Amino acid sequence: MSKFRLQPILSVLSAVAVVSACQPAPDGPELLAPATSAATPARASVLTPSARARYDSLPPLPTPRIGHGLVVYRNCIWAIGGEITWGDAPTNAVDRYCPDIDPTRWHSAPPLAEAAAHFGGVAVIGDRIYVAGGLNAAGETLRSVYVFDAARGWSKLSEAMPFRTACGGGAVVDERLYVFGGRIDPSMGTSCQGFRASSGMLVFDPMGPEGKQWTQGGDGPIPWPHCAYRLTSIGHIVHVVGGGGCGPALPSAFPYEFDTRQRRWRSTSASVGGTWWPGVSRVGDFLITFGGRDGDLWYNPAQMMYARGVTTMGAGPMPSLPDGLLDAPSVDFRGDLVIAGGANDATYRAMSDVTRLRLTSGCDLYESDDRVADAAALPVIPDRSGEVLPWSTTLGRICHRDDVDYIRLLGFLQNISAGGVRLTPPPGTDYQLTLLDSAGTRVIARSSRVGSVPESLPLPSDASSYLLRIESQDGTFDARRPYTLRLVR
Secondary structure, three states: OOOOOOOOOOOOOOEOOEOOOOOOOOOOOOOOOOOOOOOOOOOOOOOOOOEEEEEEEEOOOOOOEEOOEEEEEOOEEEEEOOEOOOOOOEOOOEEEEOOOOOOOOOEEEOOOOOOEEOOOEEEEEOOEEEEEOOEEOOOOEOOOEEEEEOOOEEEEOOOOOOOOOOOOEEEEEOOEEEEEOOEEOHHHOOOOOOOEEOOOEEEEOOOOOOOOOEEEEEOOOOOOOEEOOEEEEEOOEEEEEOOEEOOOOOOOOOOEEEEOOOOEEEEOOOOOOOOEOOEEEEEOOEEEEEOOEOOOOOOOOOOOEEEEEOOOOOEEEEOOOOOOOEOOOEEEEOOEEEEEOOEOOOOOOEEOOEEEEEEEEOOOOOOOOOOHHHOEEEEOOEOOOOEEOOEEEOOOOOOOOOOEEEEEEEOOOOOOEOOEEEEEOOOOOOEEEEEEOOOOOOEEEEEOOOOOOOEEEEOOOOOOOEEEEEEEOOOOOOOOOOOEEEEEO
16 A cells, blocks of 8 residues: 655564574573464463553664574574675674573674575574575575574585575474565566566475475466565465565555465455565464555655454554564564564665564553553554545453553644544443543543444544543443454545
């Protein structure tokens, strides 16, 4: 989807971490699957189907990084390879953040055997890290597969990928790495911005017999080249997130998924509009996507984040990122979303920031402490015609009779048709919707209809931010079922 690039306007996020090379990584079960995987963590995540969210900063990467891999391995976050400056030669550096050993900074880890970036797939399977494909220092696309073992360090597998692959996406299902697309057309140069063929799904089984570890999983679902997407997995399904046609075109939602059991593609409903190079992770019960470019190639990265419940099926926008992010990898680290590096402006300049979205236990994904200061900041975005781009969310709940949800609406622009907001409570409850000023001290409008009927309020058409307050009107509530909050034209 597209929008004016006027401020204030929105988009999304992602992050990572590392540990000391002179100290062994702490032993113990893996906390989470690889950055692009939706495999279930070995121990329960603290994230529940609803929780309070806020952003904070972790120690920055030692150098700016883009096009790198990000995984959690032995209780540490590992940043692997990548480019320090976009378009320059990649690095072979590997850094890790181990907060149980040193929470103050990242430490160097054993480097890759060769410098590389924009990998075909990076994953943790069992007790090893696998790095497949990528672009080397000469700009050549690689077929190589490197593996890291804590006892032996990095080594190169004898069996290479079936073809050269970079700038693709990888996800893990049932201890196998699935890599989709990513071949670069040599006629378009060596950048990930060039055309890339959707070459179908490749499957890597590290336990397979030598010479047969890589197999073809099925042709791509569409005949034309597809670029700038990411992969994630939920159960036995691999999802393609973001992207669009290669070249000077607007991004589009790519509503396809790959069934790893039946080995076939099928179309599915798109949960969000298209973005180029979004971030994606599964954290606990939620699939979270963020950032990317949601308009023409010269637009700045987006600040928007979006969550979709895997089992609850609740979905909607998350609190907007502090800054826009592009091509930023992220991981589930102990139930929080950690985003490390990526780019935060239209020039694709690499950054070293590491951001954590805290997802603490609670009933409500937006906030659980009833404080204005922790109000979830959700976007109000105009499309090209100046009309508000509508969204809806089912991520919020009223958890007890005195619970109050505060939601901050950001991005109002003067002289647009702002539309309104509609609240639909769960059946059998009676909720009240109030519009407040930005400080939460002055009531501007209130809707208090009796019973389980929608409450609606118009939104002002000015440049201010506003607060919504959602609460029980008569003491009835439903902590298991969410309300629906919809931004309407």
